[in-house]
Amino acid sequence: MAGTRRVANDPLRKQRILDAALVVIQQAGVHSTTHRRIAEAAGVPLGSLTYYFDGLPDIIEQAFRYLSDTMSGHYRAALAAAPDPAAACAAVTDLICGGDYTSPREQTLIYEMYAYANHDPAVAEIARAWVRRSHASLALHFDERACRAMDALIEGWSMHRVLEGAPLDRDMVLATITAIAARFPLRADARSGTIEGAQSRRTRSSR
Template sequence: MRRTDPERRDRIVDSVLDVIAEHGTAGATYRTVAEAADVPLGSMTYHFPTRDDMLLAAFTRLADTMHARFDRVLAELPEGTDPREGVVQIVVAEGVEHRRDMVLNTELWALAVRDERYRELVQHWMHRSRTSLERWFPAELTPMIDALLEGLVLHSWISVEPFDPDRVRAAVRRLTGPLEGFS
């Protein structure tokens, strides 16, 4: 009787992200991922014909997960809340709580600089983020807010200075200027 494992592909994708977080993209081989996912090596090529297919699936999962978190913060802002506080909340959470995702994100950016497929993935992710921001901000401002978010989160992880939410708040307010209905 053939053994079924309907969650195998998802387990592999999760394991790819775990391996990348620990060893970098270069360390994510079929063999290391199969071992981490506790699957036969043959399952790797069955689900992912190429190593690149495997990496792209994992980074797509990362982008989806991170965007869902981003979108949820903005979507769940209570009525009357200054939307700039949502942006600050995202930067603070990503800059303090999600180190693993920051490591994975920088691996993705490095691939995106070199490879069009990953650049397209990042572009799609940025488009979704900007669409989420457009709930509260003018469309022409959202690319700048998105870039500020990315830069502030990255700086929060690599800076030797303590993380300062008030400095984040000041940067967001300076970039956005006054918003109608909020001071």
């Protein structure tokens, strides 16, 4: 009964804990993340963490899953909003050059996730699933080979931008992305992976 009242009175507490976990991981690193630091950052009693989560590894895993889900959603929305491949190239360029997708905070969290994934199978699968979702979003407009190249550039160039603390040459990035798209054009038999193909499938299924 007491547990039920606590959830009803503070329905967002679990999310606050996950947000706080990411704050602590970003500031102190996974290796220095503790129950107490997370509870203090979230402004909740220490016992709340064991109420909602099965230990510190569970908190870290769910925090990284939340991070990947949030960033994948942003990634997907940017590509889905592009009406054609040229606009998609511009959207990819914005993902690389802009600070909304990978700010210094997000980039630090990505470093931490990848490092932790080397020692935690569950987080390693979260990272692999993130890559698969990124490729699926790019596949709305591009060939599979182009998707792999672009996704690697999104990660690599975003990392360099944050590490160097300087903006990228947007014209150079756009020219590179456009050249990749032209070098690996979307094959006719792969059109079903695009927005146009998805719309076509919905039309056929409604007949």
